[in-house]
Every structure is written in structure tokens, then in C-alpha cells.
Amino acid sequence: MLLSHGGEPSRTAGPVARWTVEQVQALAPDEASRKAGARLASAGPWSGAGHGPAGEVWGLCKGSGSKPYRTVIDTAGPAYRCSCPSRKFPCKHALGLLLLQASDDAAVPPGEAPDWAREWLEGRRRRAVEQPGADAAPGPADPEAARRRAERRAARITGGARELEQRLADLLRGGLASADQAGYGLWEETAARMVDAQAPGLAARVRELGAIPASGPGWPARLLEECALLHLLDTAWLGVDRLPDPLAATVRTRVGLTAAADGAPVRDHWLVLAQYDTPDGKIVTRRIWLYGKESGRTALLLSFGAAGRSPGQAMPVGLTVDAELTPFPGGGQPRAELGRQFDPPATPGTPPAGGPTRAALAAYGHALCEDPWLDSWPVTLRDVIPTPSSGGWQLTDADGTSALPLAPSSLSGPGLWKLVALSGGGPVTVFGTCGHRGFDPLAAWATGEDDDHDGRPVPLV
Amino acid sequence: MTSPRTPTGTTTGTAVQRTTTTTPWEELVTSALLGTDRRPPAPGPGGREGPVALLDEAALRTVRHRAGLLPAEAAERPERAPADPRPPLPAAARHRLGHLLADRSAPSGGSGRRGTAPDLTELLPQWLASANRHGFRAPSVLLPALLDAARARTDLRAHVLGFAGPRGLWLAAMNPEWKFALRGAPGGSLPSDTTDPDAARRLWEEGLFAERVALLVAVRRREPAAALALLSTTWSTERAEDRLMFVDSLRTGLSGADEGFLEEALTDRSRNVRATAAELLSALPGSALAERMAARAVSCVNPDRTGGAASIAVEAPHECDASMQRDGIVPVPPAGRGERSWWLGQLVEATPLAIWRDRFGGRSAQEIVGLPVADGWTEELHAAWCRAAVRQRDPEWARALLGTPSTPPANGPGTASLAERAKLLATLPGAERAVWVADFIAAHGLSEAFQLLGVCAVPWAEPLGRSVVDALDIARDAGSYPWSFSGVMGLAERCLDPAEADRLEVLTATPDEPEGAAPGAGGYWSEAFQRLVSTLRLRSAMERELTPGAP
Incomplete structure (x- = not known):
């Protein structure tokens, strides 16, 4: 494992690998932008386009107005700047320019950045160099006041947890059947109480309980499981002082107390395995899965976008970045924060080693020891074959008799068929999350000579 | 708190493995469902009771159960997809296809302005045809999107199925939504090798109707006589609808050798079979039917020598006798015709x-x-000659009937119908066709050229392309609105030679609006030309990406 050495961010002078069309498309904040970007990916509307040695790309795009839009991208960030009024990020112009570069070398020749682009690029790099200094002095202005605030909040959460315990006990005393009749109202009201108690983690779990009675046969067992886990979380919070440190951190995070990423930064060549968004009430959550070539770690970057705005962070699948990741506190959880990046994004990495289905389930079981509330765990399956089974699909070990069923949620999207097509009945390597509901495939690699993707992962979400 | 955990056996298709403990899990669920007041659970370890004890026990079981999950038993694996020996697409072409497919579901200017960007959906058929010509294998990950595209658009199916190849069929068999692929492209889904006569014979005798048609077409294409022999073995026992389809498939590779069979079919029980047989025979100029027809026709159409100048006298037949009907003449005219x-x-x-x-x-x-026709029979006679020229694929007559392109259609020989003219044009050699349509456009503009352009070979030959572009330029200068020409513009985007792009560049500038022009048209025109140029550039890029060894 390479640890941070705190040196100057270096920039290679050599030519930077262009992004592929798939990689650029993965940056799009939503489907509409992807299509709008594809429409701008021809030389027609562009003038003065060019790219620099360290991954800078710029161009003027003729829009409906009299002045063309000025678009600059620093692929080392990646960061984008465009004079258009769009609030999408990156905007369609940035996507279009990157797509143009990806598909037509000649349209974006190497050159010297014009003044308007250089100004922003240089400012950005200056800040990137200065930032570590600014970062060095974090912390609140008044630690005493912060401590009092934290205590007050903990007390409110404790109140919320006690109330929730009471409600769960009442529910079990009267029977879950009544929860079916009460519908969502009961849960919504309880969730609102938890929001008042400043415990968003509890609130989210309560809200999810409301959907279970409508989830088909077997719901009482599922509802009991989730109620029991919620009860476990309540109890854990009420006794959090007595828990060992990593578990206590996990409980705090699960209850909804946000903690800053404060682990020791891990520098590695991180391969981007998957990037996908899930709507989460009023916000959009973007998940980016990374795999460290040297450390063998799998890390998760989370970013959030408010209603109508997409999450800011975007990393094309298949890219490898040399960067520092700072893990969040808590036992055995993969979440981390992206720290400094070093060389510009470079060429493809190799897929994670992976293992058979049995090892994947074992890894999930192992992770549960540190966080019993985990629904799934990131794993890579090596040499598995997508196989239709009664009522669904499973991934079977190429040399064995074991299989992992695919999670019901993954059966409806286009990812399943991409995976089946890629495999052609033969073994593939698949990255995804493995949990009690089954396996959710996120990316796959073809094996054998008919690989059209030069060892790059194929995104399945 | 410890209890033995023994797997209860493997159940196929699920990872869930319940473990047995002192109180079965099912009993806990029942207590929870009915309420601990009504159905108290068995006292847990340590003798605790009530809802909290139930929750404690359930939490323990849930986590333990999840941590102890075992893999399910593997179901029967699918067969491997057959190998596809074609070379993979170059990377750039693969990306391009991804683009074209991603844009497929985007609205393509159905409402409002079409903008300056190319309409990618319209380029998909061209891309597929070109990829198939170069013999590339489809990237497996794009197969689902390709099959979805072909499902929505029947005109793409033949191209897509050819491109998707054996792996595409293998995949389609797994998803009921892609069933159409298994019904097959013509000849593509033949279950056995048609070059083996015994296998062909067996398939012909035992196959489903679609398989038999496919077999007949395939054999006919390779060895016309063998197909005829195959058909003759079972002809008398076929159903009327099937006979019609089979006789129609003889159109491929039609020759004098088929005459005997077709002549016999003139007495078929089915009127449609008789008519089709007669039509096929009349396309064979040396056939006995053609000779009988000729004998009848010369008694009706004759040189008229009564006047000074040579002209044509027409004496239409007075009756339609049984022998005429046997030769396929339909006795009852449609309403409104004598x-x-x-x-x-x-x-x-x-x-x-x-x-x-x-x-x-x-x-x-x-x-x-050019001869005058007596008594106002001109239109009738010329129209019949037009149909004959098309049926007999006679370029000399087609040329004569089309006349010179500069003559206004209403005054020329032959027919004024653009559809008929397009058919006549189709019998001329490609280069001549292009020149004729080019001259037609130069003389009459674009408003009537759409159908004629449809029969010209793609990409358009140099004189034709130039003439279309000039006509568009003239229309713009005349101040017309460009959407009056959107049909031709769309055709030009797909059919113009991509090499024309540079020459068109000058037209993309927004011109000063001439006096009396439609307001704002200039901007729209420049937008339309920009789209034309960018589509042409895109097409040449597409072709370059698919050409192995090109820079």
C-alpha cells in the first residue's frame, strides 16, 4: 500500500490518454444531458477547439445566441467551466466537446490554450497547489460550543431512540398485521418524529419499513427482520458508550450523525468500477466505486445533488486515477472521500482479482461482523456464468455447482442483458454488491479473446 | 444464547438458508404478525418474554442468518453462444454505433426546429449496411440495444439480424421480447444446410410454411431449376395461399425453363395463382403466352395509313373471351373504366x-x-407501354417513354404520374438514371423530384448531387421557406456524396435577407445547410471508421 507522501502534485508532460465515448457518457448528470451532448458531438457547432498536454480541452460552441459559449474542461479534475447558463454539471457543451474529442482526433488538435481558457485553468491549478495549506487548519472556531451542541443533539437522538423503542414494542404487542392496515401513515408519522429528533438515519429506516407490507408474499418475515434490526440499532445507540470504538462509529453513522472523513489517507491507483445515481427522496445520491490496484481495497465515494441538480463528482468508468482517498470512520465500511489527485487520469487498470460465489457470501458475512446493518458488500466474482433459473437469473461458478441469485431489482434494467450478451454463455468477471437480497451486478469484464473492450470494465448500470 | 446451526438443505434459486434453533423462525414471525399479547412467543433464552425479547431474538437470528448465507445450487447452464468468426469492429466504429443507438430514443425533431445537428437515427440503416458489407462482428455488449432497435423498427430487422449474427440469435432466444428475431430474416434461419438435396427434400416435405418459403427462395437463388423441381413434387397438394407464395418466389431467376410449369399454372383453381403465372409468363418475351398476347395486340394496334402522315390507329377488343381470361386478362374493369x-x-x-x-x-x-394516336387513345396506349416497359425491364422503351427530362411532365410522352416515371427510371442503368433526374431537377426544380430521387443509387452521382444542391440554393435565393424542402433535405443528408461537404460549406453562412423573402428564412436555411454539411461529414467519418486500414 502506498501512503501519502505529501509531495507536490506532479503533472506528467507526456501525452494524456483521451477519454473514450463510454467514459464521457458516464460523466453525464442525466439521460437528457447525455443526448444533448451527443448532438453537439460533431464538428459543426465548434470552433477554436483544442487540447493541451495535461488533459485540458477547450472550444467555442455556437449556440442560439450571438456569442458562442466558451467551454473549458480540465480532465485531470475533472472540472468544467462553460459560459452557458445551464445548471447541469457538466453541461451539454462540455460533454459534446469531450465526445467530439473522443470520436474525432482531428477536430480537437493539440495547441496552446486561448487566454479565456488559460485564466481559469491556471487559477484552478494555483488553488490546487495552495489547498493543502488551507486544509491544514480545520476545526471549529469555538470547540467548547461545538461540544455543547453535540451533547444537545445526542440527547435529542436518545429521546428519539427511546420513543422508537416504545413504538416498536407497541407494534409487536399488537401484531404486525395492524401495520398492514395502518399503511404508510403510521410510518410517515414515526419517521417525522425521528427527523425532529435529529436522527435522519433512524428516520430513513422507519420510512423503508412502510414499503414492506406492500412488497409481496413473505412480507411479515421481512418486516420482522427490519424491525429487529432497527431495534438493534436503537439498543446500540442507547448503549453506545459501552461499545468498542469502530462499532460505536458505525452506530453513530447509521443513526445519522455525519462524521468527517478522518482516516489515514490511502494513496493508490484507483480504477473506477462503477458510477450510478439513485434518487433518494428529494436528493440524488451518486455512488462511485473504486478499486485500489496496490492496496486491493474497494472504496465508495458518495456525493449528493439537490432536487434538479446532479451530484458534482463524476468519474468515467474504466479510468484509473492516482489519488489519495480518506476513509470515513466506522468499522468495515467502504466509504471514503476523494483527496488530492496526482497525475492526470491515465490508462486502464486490471480488474480486481475476485473469487467464487462462496467467497463473495463469506465476505458479506464477514463484513456483517463489523456492521450488522449492512445490506450488501462490494465483491468481484471471477469466472461466473449468467444462467437463467426458475423465476430469475443467477451467476454460477464456471467450475462448480454453486450460484448466487441476482437481486430482484437488477432483473428489470438493461444491465442484465448486457451482462448476458457479454458472457455469451461463457465465464465473465463481474463486480457488484452481494447481500441478503442477492447479487447486484455493476460492471463486468469479458474473458477470452473476443473482448471488444481492451480489458476495460463494461458498465452495467 | 448458543444454539446449533445446521443448514436445512439447499434450495435451488435462492440464497436464503433458514437455520433451525430452539424456536423455529416461522413461529417468531407468527407471534410478530398476531402480536405478542395474543400469541406470546416461547420464552427466549434467559426466560425473557414480551415484545422486546422477541425483537432481540429476531435481530440475532436475522444477522446470524445473513452472515451464514450459503450459495444456491447452480441451475442448468445455458449453451455457449456459437462462435462468430468475423473480425471485431474498430474501436472508433464501435463508439459510433454506441452513439447512434443511444440517440435512437431521442426525439428527432418531430416538433419544431430540427437544429443543426445530424439526425443520427436516420443514419443507423446506412451504418448497419456498411458494417455488414465490411463483414464485421457486432460488439456483444451492444446486442441488446441493437435488438431493441430492430424490435421497434421493422425496416432495420434484416440489417440488424445479419450484423448481430449467431450470438444475436442466441441472445434473442433468451428474451421473449426479441422473439421476432427467431422468426428470422429470409434464409437466415434455415435449420439445415440447403445444399444437401436430401435434407432440403425432407425440410420441404416436413417444414413449417415459413421454413419452406425460406428454403425455396434460398434454393432458387442458387439453382433455379432445382427449386422448380422441388416445387413440382408437391404442387398439386398445396393450399391456394401457399401456392401463391410459392409461384411468386419463382420471380427470382425467372427463365424460359419455367415456362412449362407456369403455363400449367394458368389453369390453376386459384384466380390469384393464375394471374401471377400470367404476369410471370408475359415477362418472358419468348413464351407462348407472350406470342398469343402479341397476336391479340396487333389486331388492335396498327399503323394508320389513311391519312398522309404516319399515325397509330387503335381498335380496342370487343370481347374478353375464355382464352383471354385463361391468359390472365381480368374481364371486369374497376369502377369508372370502360x-x-x-x-x-x-x-x-x-x-x-x-x-x-x-x-x-x-x-x-x-x-x-412520337407517333400521333388516333381518336384520343394516346393516354391509354402510352400508359400500357409504360407498364410493359417496367414489367419487361426494357430500357430502350423506358427511355423513349420518359422523354427528355426538360419537357414538362404533363406535355411529354408516356405518363405524367411520378410514381410510374420512378418505375421507368428504375429500369435504366444507374448513371443514366442520375443524369436524367439531374436534368429534370435543373428544368423543373425540386418540388416534384422527391419520388424520382428515391430510385437513384446512393451515394448520388456527381451531376445529380450538384443539381440538387443548386436547386436548394436557388430555392433559398428565391426566399422560400426551407421546410417546404425538408423531404429533399432529409434525402440529401442520407444520399449526397459525403465528398460534397466542402463545397457546401459556403452555403451555411446566414445570408442577408433578399427583398420580399420570407422573414427569418435565411437563418433557417443556414441551419438546414449546416445540418446537411455536418451529416455528410459524419457519414464520411462513419465510412472511414469502418474501412480497415484507413487513417
């Missing part, structure tokens, strides 16, 4: 055009078409 002229039209249409030269003193087709 029966004698109806019979005449059919006679002349089925008569070999070659006889007229002798009949009119060695005159050429052009001279004959």
Missing part, C-alpha cells in the same frame, strides 16, 4: 415490346412513341 379500354391496356401490357418495331416499319421505340 371495359374495352381496360382489356386493351392489359393486352398491350402483356405483349412483348419488341414486336412493335416490325409492326411500325422498323421504327425505334422513340419514333413509335
